[in-house]
Amino acid sequence: MKDVIALTPKMPDSWAVVAGLYAGGPDVEASGVHDGAVVQLRAGDGRPLVSVEAPLLVHVPGEAERLLGEGAGAPAVPYWWTEVRASAALPEAVPLAGSVAGRLTALLGGSVWPADAASLDVVPVPSASDAGEVTATTAEAGLAVDILTDSTAVVLADRPVVALNAWMSEILRTVAAAGLALQIVTPPHVRLSLPLRTALAGAPNRWVVQDSGNLFHDGLSGAELRWENGTFTPVLTETGEAAVAQPFADAAPSTERQLIVSFRILHEHVTDDLVLGRALEIAWTALAGTAPAGWGTAEPINLPWSTQQLTAFARERSPEPTHLLAVGRPDRPALATLRVSRTEGGVAEDVTLTLGYGAHEAPPLDAVEALARTLAGERGLTSMLVSLRRARRDLTVPPRFAAPPIPVSFTLGGADVRRIGLEHTLRPPLGLGPVRLGPAVHYPLGDGTDARAWTVLQQLSEHLEAVPAG
Structure with missing residues (x-):
């Protein structure tokens, strides 16, 4: 998933949302999921492209900076926080998410995070596709994850802090009810919020960090990982112990x-x-x-x-x-x-x-x-x-x-x-x-x-x- 967030001083009403939905042109289909709490834009073949979460009114100072960084550009509280999530399945999804968020801020004021994602472009999307099995399975399950196998739901995330937001909470509940593991895959510069770290701790869930050279390790234990049989599993040494990734082990202790x-x-x-x-x-x-x-x-x-x-x-x-x-x-x-x-x-x-x-x-x-x-x-x-x-x-x-x-x-x-x-x-x-x-x-x-x-x-x-x- 690639997240784009609109931070607006005014509430995104139905007309503003409709204007955002037109960012994909006439070939995009819109539908409500999770009892209408999320509006999902789909390609002509039914594959989800972008999910627009219900706007959240934030009264607490500092939350945008805590989760998005000092350059978040949030309006003065209270302001509206609208998450727009792009699927990793189609290259059109990310610019489409940026256009949806850009159109919201064009009508309502405020800012888009990240700032360079915002646009007002109409993004053409495919009307048909030879979608692979994993993508089709994901769409049928109604699970907004990037990869879904028989044992594991995988979410790809790249933002300064991956937090326990409403979407992530719903994913955790859904995969737990289905008896699946949740594995969040991030680049090495990403951090978890403390609430998400607490919620993610313990088997079968895992934080997977992808280093350069397509190497993976567990962000909490340091265990080297590999993709095997539809899930990330530890790489074992000759003695049967989990190998520890060097970047994890070499970390200097914090002075804070x-x-x-x-x-x-x-x-x-x-x-x-x-x-x-x-x-x-x-x-x-x-x-x-x-x-x-x-x-x-x-x-x-x-x-x-x-x-x-x-x-x-x-x-x-x-x-x-x-x-x-x-x-x-x-x-x-x-x-x-x-x-x-x-x-x-x-x-x-x-x-x-x-x-x-x-x-x-x-x-x-x-x-x-x-x-x-x-x-x-x-x-x-x-x-x-x-x-x-x-x-x-x-x-x-x-x-x-x-x-x-x-x-x-x-x-x-x-x-x-x-x-x-x-x-x-x-x-x-x-x-x-x-x-x-x-x-x-x-x-x-x-x-x-x-x-x-x-x-x-x-x-x-x-x-x-x-x-x-x-």
């Missing part, structure tokens, strides 16, 4: 860092006035100095931060779990995932908040204990793990080796302290100095620079699980 705060809040007494997201807001404010800037279900994150609206959205989806994203302000990179789910004990909020820091910025480790005390005393904290890792300040993920995060502290919530017994929780191994925080117990593990903290955390976990008989 990320602070990762993962915690669970359990609301045992669920009432009509329950408001979700407040614990995340408290953590964000304690560590970043401000509340989140926005929330949403995909990237770009488009809605201004509101715990009331967030709660209403999760309540509409209940009893199904709700997966949400939150983003910070441009001057302090921060992203969070929030999962709201019903459990036997009530309603749980599982949060992972990640904040980025430059080489000469100090992560606020001294604020962690006070945050743990607040969440334990007011918000029903079950547990909280804080860790630090060497990684990019902007929170994007390059296809390079990155060391795992190192634990900084662990906090055990009051319910588990009562279940295990206060005396046992206050006598951990290895001479740790636990701190009582109201009903909770907090365990400092280090400053995030010594990997031996993982061993200490494992031994602490074994100690807490070994509840004395009584």
Whole structure:
């Protein structure tokens, strides 16, 4: 897929969309897919050329720059973000996508990303074709991917940051329901957004990086890959181990860092006035100095931060779990995932908040204990793990080796302290100095620079699980 994006101060109404659709001349057929959320332009033989996503109103400053780069040229918020995707199957698709986006901005103002893709040309498209088997299968399946085999859906992507947008979320859901693997193939300069990296992690999905010389490797593990039997598989050494690509292994460690705060809040007494997201807001404010800037279900994150609206959205989806994203302000990179789910004990909020820091910025480790005390005393904290890792300040993920995060502290919530017994929780191994925080117990593990903290955390976990008989 080749993406072209129209960023406009005015909403693309039906007339503007129709003008864009005429970019392909009379031989192009238009049809709605995904319940009309996407308008697809097809060649005369039915092959998809361009998909035009439903416009998204973005209220959150900095999202275009975060995902498209500093030269995105987005209007002042709020503005409309319209994705136009060109298929890799036909050479006419890319200029057609540029013409659709160019016509939208010609009518509505704003800018096209990338800027050199915009045009007002009418792009002739073929009325018939000897389409290959893979392309035909892809069209019949209604899956907007570049290659579809019996086991794998392959998406070709080339943009600064490949993100967990609505289209990618739908692809992930669709391939998972079909029992397929999703493999995203990119050039080596492409990075993943943190939410997509999290969603893509684990078999059978894979990030495939294509280096020069038509060589491939896994962007997250570094394993050399080859196309075999309709999927990318690891290249094994003589000893049966996965070979690691040299560009991945030779990467120098980052001098920037990320602070990762993962915690669970359990609301045992669920009432009509329950408001979700407040614990995340408290953590964000304690560590970043401000509340989140926005929330949403995909990237770009488009809605201004509101715990009331967030709660209403999760309540509409209940009893199904709700997966949400939150983003910070441009001057302090921060992203969070929030999962709201019903459990036997009530309603749980599982949060992972990640904040980025430059080489000469100090992560606020001294604020962690006070945050743990607040969440334990007011918000029903079950547990909280804080860790630090060497990684990019902007929170994007390059296809390079990155060391795992190192634990900084662990906090055990009051319910588990009562279940295990206060005396046992206050006598951990290895001479740790636990701190009582109201009903909770907090365990400092280090400053995030010594990997031996993982061993200490494992031994602490074994100690807490070994509840004395009584």
